[in-house]
Amino acid sequence: MFEQEVKEMIIDVLQLEDISPDDINAEEPLFVEGLGLDSIDALELGVALQKRYGISLSADSEDTRRHFASVRALAALVETQRKQ
Template structure:
């Protein structure tokens, strides 16, 4: 298993890369802070792009309309926990 802190760092880097957040560094993202509305202020298009990137990199399965998926996208920490729970490793 990947250490939680390292996985959170990978997720932060993926968010920045996929969403082209040029003015943000991984250190600027609090792992427990909300990704949508507050926090990073991501929107539904960002969620779609991020979801596709997570599926490609980690092979995780996500359901677009699931309340459970919305919970997983609550924060970097929640996404890292999802990846770890599915036992996936980065490419």
């Protein structure tokens, strides 16, 4: 699973200095509740995912919203895209 790697990338990309990977629950929402990220954070994460893993994302896609729901969902996306 790429969950740990995704957690570290979120912390690195968004410069969340007061959070460690262990503080992030893989099943909690990334936006509003949970980690409390916003749309700017989503954009930065999307760019980082595209650069690091070559993943293509559509900004207004319902699938993209689902993938960004939690660390676990993002990790599953990375895993699926890497196998293609």
